[in-house]
Amino acid sequence: MQDVITIKGGKDSLRMQIDAAADWQEVLEALRLHLDQAGGFFAGARLVVEVGDRQVSEPQLAEMLELLQHHGLRPESLAAAARETRNAARTAGLAARPMPEFNPSQAAASSDGASTLLSRTVHSGQVVRHPGHITLIGDVNAGAQIIAGGSVVIWGRLRGFVHAGALGDHEAIVCALDLRPTQLRIATLIARAPEDAASHVPEIARIDGESIVVEPWGSYKRG
Amino acid sequence: MVRVITITSGKGGVGKTTTTANLGTALALRGARVTVIDADIGLRNLDVVMGLENRIVYDLVDVVEGRARLRQALIKDKRLPDLYLLPAAQTRDKDSVGPEDMIALVNQMRTDFDYVLIDSPAGIEGGFRNSIAGADEILIVTTPEVSAVRDADRVVGLVEAAEKGPPRLIINRLKPQMVSRGEMLSMEEVVEILAISPIGVVPEDEAILTSTNRGESVVFNQQSRARQAFSNIARRLGGEEVPFMDLTEQTGVFNRLFGMFGKR
Amino acid sequence: MGFFDNLFRRERQTSAQIAKERLLTVLVHDRVKLTPEMMAQMKTELSEVIARYVPEAEPGEIEVTLLHGESSDYLKADIPLRRSKISH
Numbered sequence: 001m002q003d004v005i006t007i008k009g010g011k012d013s014l015r016m017q018i019d020a021a022a023d024w025q026e027v028l029e030a031l032r033l034h035l036d037q038a039g040g041f042f043a044g045a046r047l048v049v050e051v052g053d054r055q056v057s058e059p060q061l062a063e064m065l066e067l068l069q070h071h072g073l074r075p076e077s078l079a080a081a082a083r084e085t086r087n088a089a090r091t092a093g094l095a096a097r098p099m100p101e102f103n104p105s106q107a108a109a110s111s112d113g114a115s116t117l118l119s120r121t122v123h124s125g126q127v128v129r130h131p132g133h134i135t136l137i138g139d140v141n142a143g144a145q146i147i148a149g150g151s152v153v154i155w156g157r158l159r160g161f162v163h164a165g166a167l168g169d170h171e172a173i174v175c176a177l178d179l180r181p182t183q184l185r186i187a188t189l190i191a192r193a194p195e196d197a198a199s200h201v202p203e204i205a206r207i208d209g210e211s212i213v214v215e216p217w218g219s220y221k222r223g
Numbered sequence: 224m225v226r227v228i229t230i231t232s233g234k235g236g237v238g239k240t241t242t243t244a245n246l247g248t249a250l251a252l253r254g255a256r257v258t259v260i261d262a263d264i265g266l267r268n269l270d271v272v273m274g275l276e277n278r279i280v281y282d283l284v285d286v287v288e289g290r291a292r293l294r295q296a297l298i299k300d301k302r303l304p305d306l307y308l309l310p311a312a313q314t315r316d317k318d319s320v321g322p323e324d325m326i327a328l329v330n331q332m333r334t335d336f337d338y339v340l341i342d343s344p345a346g347i348e349g350g351f352r353n354s355i356a357g358a359d360e361i362l363i364v365t366t367p368e369v370s371a372v373r374d375a376d377r378v379v380g381l382v383e384a385a386e387k388g389p390p391r392l393i394i395n396r397l398k399p400q401m402v403s404r405g406e407m408l409s410m411e412e413v414v415e416i417l418a419i420s421p422i423g424v425v426p427e428d429e430a431i432l433t434s435t436n437r438g439e440s441v442v443f444n445q446q447s448r449a450r451q452a453f454s455n456i457a458r459r460l461g462g463e464e465v466p467f468m469d470l471t472e473q474t475g476v477f478n479r480l481f482g483m484f485g486k487r
Numbered sequence: 488m489g490f491f492d493n494l495f496r497r498e499r500q501t502s503a504q505i506a507k508e509r510l511l512t513v514l515v516h517d518r519v520k521l522t523p524e525m526m527a528q529m530k531t532e533l534s535e536v537i538a539r540y541v542p543e544a545e546p547g548e549i550e551v552t553l554l555h556g557e558s559s560d561y562l563k564a565d566i567p568l569r570r571s572k573i574s575h
Contacts (some may be wrong), residue, residue, distance in 0.1 A: 121418035123380030124373060139418065141376045276513050280523045314520050436506035 004030040008131070013046035013076065020052040024060050028067065035071040041147060041166035043072030045129060049094075050079045059086040064093055115150065122146065122160065131167065142182055148172070154179075164205075175204040176181075179214065187213055224379070227329045227339045228333050229262075230393075231382075233374030235345030237366045238395040241431055241441075243342040244272045245449070246253035248440035249457035251306035255337040258297065262312035262354040263344035264320055270310045274301060274438020284312035287324045293331050302443070315348055322356035327355035327423075338460075347381055355382065361390035362422060367408040368396055376417055391422040393456065396426045399470040410467070423456035426470050493574060511555040519553060519560070533564065543568040 004027055006017045018027055047068065052161065056064075061078075068075050074089045077095035080086050080187055086096035115133035122128055122136065124143025133150035144160035146152055149167040151174065158176035164183040165172030184191045191205070191212040202217040230243045240261075247259040263270035271274045278298045281291035286309070293309075293416045300306035312319065325341075332339050343354035355361060361382045365375040375392075382390045387456065394410050401407035430447035434440060441447045442454065455465045521529075534546035550565040 115379075123383065124415075125379040126380040139416070141416065142373060143377060144380075271509065271513055274509075276509070276516075280527070286495060313517055419503065433502040436502035436509075438505075 017050045047073045047075045053081045055082045056085045061088045173206045179201040228360045229341040229355045232364045233378040234371045242366040245453040248442045251303040256305045258307040259340045260309045264317040267313040268313040280311040282310045325353045364393045394424045394428045399459045403455035406482045425452040503517045515553045
């Protein structure tokens with residue numbers, strides 16, 4: 001199943017690759033499963049669909065686009081070797097282009113590495129999304145979003161929205177020098193920062209049983 | 224070589240238009256050839272702030288749509304021979320102009336001016352995007368209030384996404400007494416949150432209102448505290464290193480005493 | 488608003504009063520939606536009509552202004568006439 005659909009994080013958008021040999025119904029089933037497991041991870045993400053040599057008819061494509069949009073994805077372009085498939089994409093309002101040449105070095109670079117390291121301020125309205133862990137040196141301002149498949153480490157102030165373990169990983173954690181997010185999610189659980197929060201010590205949030213707990217970095221380390 | 228600078232804020236009412244007018248005047252006083260453009264189509268304001276509302280014949284939309292040449296539409300300032308205004312249309316809506324129009328418009332000014340300042344409309348929609356389309360640099364105006372700083376942060380993100388280079392910050396209407404009592408965000412705190420470099424801090428000054436009432440620039444008001452702030456911004460734009468005004472020094476003895484009691 | 492009112496007001500008009508007057512003028516223009524271009528056109532056409540009936544009118548001297556009045560706004564046209572050569 002894993003091989004039928006592969007979704008990777010790119011610089012500005014996600015890339016979805018579809019196995020060329022699999023039956024179309026099998027593809028849709030795998031996609032549905034993948035998206036259901038991912039929870040809200042993909043919501044709002046731009047997507048490039050790569051279908052390879054496969055010929056996809058207009059109704060087939062429409063069915064897939066509906067599924068993607070239902071999960072909040074924004075399909076933008078489609079890469080296909082077959083001209084018929086590209087025409088179907090244009091009819092559906094997508095940008096269509098030929099399949100990119102296979103480039104092994106590029107494939108290695110863009111493969112979803114376990115983590116990403118960023119050094120910047122994330123401003124309101126900006127979204128940082130990565131399927132692995134995210135480490136950020138800088139502040140996350142109110143109105144910004146950090147969404148990670150793995151854990152989130154903020155060496156700075158965390159004031160925005162953060163979702164760790166967005167692909168369902170309950171072991172994921174969120175820590176920040178100043179942890180005061182407007183909303184904090186780990187996997188399927190949601191927590192809101194307490195109103196009087198002003199501890200000014202580094203803190204860590206994790207799932208303990210059925211809820212999210214937040215504790216100072218020092219006690220977590222000892223515990 | 225002209226520099227096209229858009230002055231924007233996100234939130235309305237933080238002083239974009241007065242900043243544009245006064246900065247334009249300050250630059251022209253220093254000998255630069257300056258045009259200020261009112262990009263708020265449908266809500267024309269820069270003309271009344273500059274006292275030029277009676278001289279408007281053609282506006283930005285007339286130029287974009289070819290009814291007037293740029294030369295015909297530019298209005299010369301009352302005092303400074305090298306300061307011009309291109310007013311916004313009042314009777315049209317903001318969809319009459321697109322980003323390509325704004326780029327074409329500022330390109331017409333590349334040879335004849337040193338600075339083109341564009342007064343952006345509030346918000347982050349089409350009008351804002353038009354106003355930054357032709358810009359080389361962006362200045363973001365905010366007041367030290369949570370709502371204004373939050374909106375400014377949103378604009379910082381959009382300006383970064385538009386790849387206009389790092390915007391610079393003007394903090395407007397700062398009240399030094401309130402800052403020293405710990406009841407207003409300081410310049411340093413706002414700069415820390417927004418993580419962009421400041422180019423000016425303008426103290427709250429009643430002279431801004433009285434000058435605007437008369438349709439004059441506060442830069443001509445020798446008594447004004449804001450006057451120095453705007454000339455400093457003009458100098459910094461020109462590449463000079465000018466230290467930021469020590470606004471705490473301007474609080475009177477009386478206020479200082481209050482400050483001391485307040486601290487305990 | 489008599490002559491003396493005007494005289495005194497000019498002397499010590501506060502910036503708020505100036506602001507109010509400027510705003511009223513601007514707002515009349517905004518509401519009537521008469522562009523400066525249309526004003527100029529109207530002046531030209533008015534001079535043509537007036538010249539047909541009153542040869543003494545100075546076509547270049549006609550002033551048309553939009554004014555804010557107490558109960559209604561109005562258009563005021565000042566049409567200076569050349570002094571008649573016929574003496575009494």
